[in-house]
Amino acid sequence: xxxxxxxxxxxxxxxxxxxxxxxxxxxxxxxxxxxxxxxxxxxxxxxxxxxxxxxxxxxxxxxxxxxxxxxxxxxxxxxxxxxxxxxxxxxxxxxxxxxxxxxxxxxxxxxxxxxxxxxxxxxxxxxxxxxxxxxxxxxxxxxxxxxxxxxxxxxxxxxxxxxxxxxxxxxxxxxxx
Numbered sequence: 001x002x003x004x005x006x007x008x009x010x011x012x013x014x015x016x017x018x019x020x021x022x023x024x025x026x027x028x029x030x031x032x033x034x035x036x037x038x039x040x041x042x043x044x045x046x047x048x049x050x051x052x053x054x055x056x057x058x059x060x061x062x063x064x065x066x067x068x069x070x071x072x073x074x075x076x077x078x079x080x081x082x083x084x085x086x087x088x089x090x091x092x093x094x095x096x097x098x099x100x101x102x103x104x105x106x107x108x109x110x111x112x113x114x115x116x117x118x119x120x121x122x123x124x125x126x127x128x129x130x131x132x133x134x135x136x137x138x139x140x141x142x143x144x145x146x147x148x149x150x151x152x153x154x155x156x157x158x159x160x161x162x163x164x165x166x167x168x169x170x171x172x173x174x175x176x177x
Contacts, residue, residue, distance in 0.1 A: 022046040023152025025131035033086055033114035034101035041083065041128070044113065047150050048079045049176035052132065054120040055084040056092035056142035057103035064143050065108035067164030071173065072112040078177045082112040085129065089121045090142050147172050 022042035029038040041050075053068060065084075072082040086093055086100050094100040097116055104110040120129040121138045129138070132146050135154040145158040147169075156172045163169075 021150075023131075023148075025127055025152065026050075028127050030118075030126070030128070031116040033084075033104065033116050034097040035116075039113055039115070044083070045081045045150075048081050049150060049173070050081045050083060050148045051173070052128065052146045052148060053082070053084045054087040054089070054129070054139045054142055054144055055104075055114070056087055056090060057094040057100045059090070059092040059142045061141075061143035061160050062103065063108075064164055065104060065110055068145075069108060069110050069112065071164050071169070075173055075177065080173060080177065084110070084112065084114045085120060085126065086115065086117040087120045087139070087142055088117045089119055089139070092142055093117050145169070147176065149176055 022045065026041040026045060029040050031038050051068075051071065055065070056062060068082060068084065071080070076082075084104070086097075094103060100117065101114070104114055115126075118126040118129075120126065121133070125133060125138070131152075132138075132148075132154055136146065136157045141160045143160040145162065145164070146154050147156040147158070149155050155176065158166075158169055158172075
């Protein structure tokens, strides 16, 4: 793309790439769940709102995968990107990535991007969650949901108890689209 864009008070001129419009903390190559490939979230989310969730395959909230997939299907054409981070923090993750992927894909039909297991709390948190945790509170359990605007700011944090189908979540998402 060629042109001039003013984003976050910075003037870009010349050739503009998706990474130029992406928050730095998303500019990492992250391993996809049960895959040999990686994903750079900047390529997926530049200029778009993103819903990030710390997930688990063996948790009382695992049923929320179904609602998260419904949000993904409902809002993806309007720009929302949903990304799940399998979490190693709460001892609720499957023993293998293959088993975790099976829970996501076969049991709940998850088609949104899922990142391989990593830590989401404390000093061992992956770079994405280190920034999320600076901006808001770190997850205290699985299925915390963080709605992030295109500028990389966490605009809403939803606890595990908030269902993806809630009016509260839908309203917050729609306010960013």
